[in-house]
Amino acid sequence: MNAGLSALFTDFYSLTMAQGYWKNRMNHRAVFEMFFRRHPFNGGFSIFAGLETLIECLKTFSFSQEDLAYLDSLHIFEEPFLDYLSTLRFSGSLWSVDEGTIVFPQEPLIRVESNLIEAQIVEGIILNIINFQSLIATKTARVWLASNKGSIMEFGLRRAQGINGAMAASRAAFIGGAGGTSNVLAGKTYGIPVLGTMAHAWIMAFPSEEEAFRAYASLYPDRTVFLIDTYDTLKSGIRTAIKVGKELAAAGKTFGVRLDSGDMHYLSVEVRKLLDAAGFPQATITASNDLDESIIETLTKAGAPINTWGVGTQMVTGGTDAAFTGVYKIAAKGQEGGSFIPTMKFSDNPEKTTTPGVKQIWRIKDKEGLAVADVLSLEDPEHPHALENGRRYTFWHPRADYRHFYHIVEGSASTLLKQRLRGGAVLEPSPSLVSIQRHVQEELESFDQSYKRMLNPHIYKVSVTEELRRLKLELIKTCLGEL
Numbered sequence: 001m002n003a004g005l006s007a008l009f010t011d012f013y014s015l016t017m018a019q020g021y022w023k024n025r026m027n028h029r030a031v032f033e034m035f036f037r038r039h040p041f042n043g044g045f046s047i048f049a050g051l052e053t054l055i056e057c058l059k060t061f062s063f064s065q066e067d068l069a070y071l072d073s074l075h076i077f078e079e080p081f082l083d084y085l086s087t088l089r090f091s092g093s094l095w096s097v098d099e100g101t102i103v104f105p106q107e108p109l110i111r112v113e114s115n116l117i118e119a120q121i122v123e124g125i126i127l128n129i130i131n132f133q134s135l136i137a138t139k140t141a142r143v144w145l146a147s148n149k150g151s152i153m154e155f156g157l158r159r160a161q162g163i164n165g166a167m168a169a170s171r172a173a174f175i176g177g178a179g180g181t182s183n184v185l186a187g188k189t190y191g192i193p194v195l196g197t198m199a200h201a202w203i204m205a206f207p208s209e210e211e212a213f214r215a216y217a218s219l220y221p222d223r224t225v226f227l228i229d230t231y232d233t234l235k236s237g238i239r240t241a242i243k244v245g246k247e248l249a250a251a252g253k254t255f256g257v258r259l260d261s262g263d264m265h266y267l268s269v270e271v272r273k274l275l276d277a278a279g280f281p282q283a284t285i286t287a288s289n290d291l292d293e294s295i296i297e298t299l300t301k302a303g304a305p306i307n308t309w310g311v312g313t314q315m316v317t318g319g320t321d322a323a324f325t326g327v328y329k330i331a332a333k334g335q336e337g338g339s340f341i342p343t344m345k346f347s348d349n350p351e352k353t354t355t356p357g358v359k360q361i362w363r364i365k366d367k368e369g370l371a372v373a374d375v376l377s378l379e380d381p382e383h384p385h386a387l388e389n390g391r392r393y394t395f396w397h398p399r400a401d402y403r404h405f406y407h408i409v410e411g412s413a414s415t416l417l418k419q420r421l422r423g424g425a426v427l428e429p430s431p432s433l434v435s436i437q438r439h440v441q442e443e444l445e446s447f448d449q450s451y452k453r454m455l456n457p458h459i460y461k462v463s464v465t466e467e468l469r470r471l472k473l474e475l476i477k478t479c480l481g482e483l
Contacts, residue, residue, distance in 0.1 A: 007063045007088070008070070010124035015071070018117045019081045029334030030116045031358050033108035034126055037351060040135055040321035041293075044457025045447065047141050047440055048109050049172045050133030051099040052430040055420060057125050061090040092118055094421040097361070099431070100137075100175055100439035101416065102447060104374055104462045106398045107361050108331070111417060116333075123328045131324040132165070133172035139293075139318055140176025141440060143311055145452055146297035149441075151308040153195050154178040155288060156316030169316035175436050178315070190433055197225040197258050197286070209236060213244040217255070221248060225256040225286060228271070233262060238271050242278045249280070256284035258310070264289070265304045272305040286310055292319055297454055329354050342471060346479040350399050355464065356475055361416040362387055364409060371447050373407065373461035374416075378468050387413035395463035400472045405461070 021027055039046050063071075063085045071077050071085070092114020103109055110126060112119050143152055154173040160166035170186030180193035187194035198216055206212035209231060217224045226244070228237025238257060245255045257275075259267050264287050275283045287299070288310035296309055313319070331354070332340035344356035360379040364372045364387065375387070375395050387393065389409050397403035420427060431439075450458035464472070 005057045005060070005125065006067055007061050007085075007121060008067045009128070010121050014121050014123055016076065018120055019077055021116050021120070022081050022084060023078075027115045027117050029113065029338075029340070030119050030330055031332040031340060032112045032119045032123070032328055033331045033359070034110040034112075034130060034326055034328045035106055035108050036103075036131075036134075036324060036326040037105055038325050039105065040138055040318065040324055041142060042457075043138065043142060044451040044453070044460065045102045045138070045141075045444075046104070046134060046324070047137040047176055048097050048101045048103045048130070048134055049099055049137035049175050049436075050129040050168070051096055051420070053133065053168065053171070054110075054126060054129045055094075055426060055430065057129065058090045058094070058122065058421065058424070059426065061088075061122065061125075063088060088118070088121075089424060090114070090118055090122060090421075091424040092421070093419060093423070095417045095419050097416045098418070098439060100436040100443065102371075102440075102443045103134075104460055105325075106355065106462050107374060107376065108359050108417065109326070111331075111358070113358075119330075127326055127328055129168070131326040133168055133175075134326070135318045135321065135324040136169045136172035136316060137176035137440070138324075139315055139321075140173040140178055140311075141444065142293040142454065143291075143296060143309070143315060144177030145444070146293035146300065146454065147309050148300050149177075150300070152178050153286075153308060153310045154181045154183070154315055155196075155310045155312040157181075157183040157312075159313040160316040166316065171433070173315055174433055175440060177437065177440065178311075192433065198227050200227065200230045200260075203227065203230045209240045210244065213240055214247070217244050217248055217253075221251065221253045224248060224253070225258050225284075227258045227260060229259055229261045229267075233259065233267055234270055234274075238274050242274065242280065245280060245283065246278075254282055255280075256286060256307070258286040258288060259306075260288045264295075264306070265299055265302050268299075268304045268306050284308060288312070290314065293454060331356060332358050342475065344472065344475050344479075346476060353399070353476075355398055355468065356471055357468065359417075359468070362413050363416055364407065364413045365411040365446065367411045369411065369446055371460070372411075373405075373463055375413075375463050375465060376468055377465045378471065379417075389413070394466055395461070396466065396469040398462060398464050400464075400469055400476065405463070 068082050095111040157166045160169050170181040170183040171190050174192045180195035182196050184194055203212040213226050226241040228241050241257050248255050268285050284307040286308040287306045291311050292314035332342050342356035345354040347353045357378050359376050362375045366372050387409050392408045451460050
């Protein structure tokens with residue numbers, strides 16, 4: 001949906017800084033990293049999403065003549081600089097974790113190596129796409145886990161944050177575990193199954209509930225789901241659904257019902273009793289009505305006989321969390337000869353002090369394949385190294401303080417950042433959305449339940465190697481000495 005997005009989709013200061021770099025001939029190579037500071041929803045994990053959308057935008061990154069005319073009208077940018085922008089394309093390299101990977105605060109999810117101007121201007125595109133889709137994918141994964149890995153549908157088009165927000169949310173929700181979407185354009189664009197039943201308006205448009213149900217069943221006998229709460233769920237809706245359902249059964253068809261209001265636990269139990277007593281144990285019950293993961297988890301644990309969950313507002317907006325806390329910071333700057341000088345932001349607030357240098361993420365797993373910790377190391381393309389199996393390591397807290405732990409690598413230790421673009425060119429095609437969704441579910445299986453629980457989840461270890469800790473301490477010491 002965002003393919004062909006104008007390069008103007010950036011913060012104004014990115015362009016004013018870009019002109020400053022250009023005028024001062026400071027367009028050297030640089031490394032920027034995108035990471036986030038805390039999990040949304042007070043959770044214990046996040047899902048990385050939006051990579052394919054980002055790559056499509058970077059492939060077509062450019063300023064049109066209309067874009068340049070607008071910039072010229074601001075009377076801030078010099079004509080030679082606008083001429084430079086007219087031929088600007090993203091020509092750098094991009095590394096990232098796989099889309100659908102479980103990720104944690106302080107880890108570089110994306111690394112951009114490019115000239116300074118390009119790397120600066122693409123900041124807005126990167127953060128907008130990755131922050132929003134990661135938020136929605138994470139929310140959906142929580143809903144899916146809360147449903148005991150059940151069947152969930154994304155019904156959020158009408159409550160999403162605008163047209164592009166609805167499209168991005170449908171994509172991200174499918175990655176996070178939704179089985180389908182009500183958004184027909186998202187179905188066409190992304191190949192997501194489209195799902196839906198009927199609205200109360202359909203039933204109210206007919207002289208009676210029975211006539212509305214019968215008309216719908218005759219139109220869609222292979223996918224009939226009756227909305228039973230328009231007038232009275234137990235006295236009218238379910239009884240009428242059973243009556244028309246018997247006519248469907250005579251033709252060899254099955255049906256389902258949907259609850260969209262009231263006490264979902266009580267109503268689903270009573271509806272299930274009536275369906276079973278009428279000889280329809282196979283009839284499904286769908287629940288909707290402003291659901292979120294806490295409500296779904298409560299109903300699931302209480303044994304509510306609900307087969308499918310339709311989630312809208314809370315899924316596509318993020319609900320209790322409005323934004324993913326991703327940021328984009330320079331980690332190293334190039335010098336003559338092609339090497340990089342590590343850089344870091346030093347702040348009185350430890351949370352905002354960055355970790356310097358070009359980095360790689362190592363995910364360490366135990367013998368059973370469960371994740372133990374993620375470790376950040378300095379990456380040297382000329383001298384690649386690996387965490388060796390059987391070796392004992394000391395890993396330090398990323399804030400460079402006294403906290404650390406010892407670990408002997410007994411399972412696997414694999415790198416997460418992989419190169420996606422080189423010289424602006426895509427290195428390999430993106431996986432299908434179905435395979436990304438499957439990757440999320442496989443990833444979730446590789447983490448202990450304590451990290452996935454809704455309330456007070458265990459904190460997963462993200463650490464740095466001794467070498468990276470020493471570098472950070474040296475730069476902090478240098479910075480303090482200059483103050």
